[in-house]
Amino acid sequence: MAVAELCLFPLGTESPSVGEYLRPVIDVIASSGLKYRVCPMGTVVEGPVDEILELVERCHRAILEAGAKRVVISLKIDDRIDKPPTIEGKVGV
Template sequence: MSVLLEFAMFPTSDNCREGSSVSKQVAKIIDAIDKSGVTYKLTPMGTIVETQTMREALDVIELAYEQVKDCERVYSSLKFDIRHNSDDRLTTKIKSVETHLDRDVKK
């Protein structure tokens, strides 16, 4: 099974922000995910992880929250794509779309 989880998590309270920036807190989350060994991809709007079970995906969310739990208020949004009999979808889904693109056409 492949569980793709796209999520964003960051503090909204003043006690954990530097002005309007939350990058320092987000970096703590990414560092923890990186050290966990979970396959992930950081994007400008969130992070995508791929796990083999829903429990592992939820463990990533708990790990992320542990990094910002001292913040008064934390915002998070989550999206899941769960598929049986599949793996490595973090890269294969992109490759599948790219096979349908006409790379010779400039837009």
């Protein structure tokens, strides 16, 4: 299991507002079956690394299909083998 932070930045849009491009991405994340938490500057996801990477690919397609001409993706993955990481454990909840 791993905890990952995923941030997608749509570029080539006609407006500084990006909600219309990110809504489909959040829908993809919500339907993934992975535990997640939407944060102000990105989304945190918990699950197996291979499933997280597959999710990133689906998010990439979703934001382009929403009309972004270009996308920059930032991905951080914390994958531990000594104990299972959790979203709550990362923030001390």
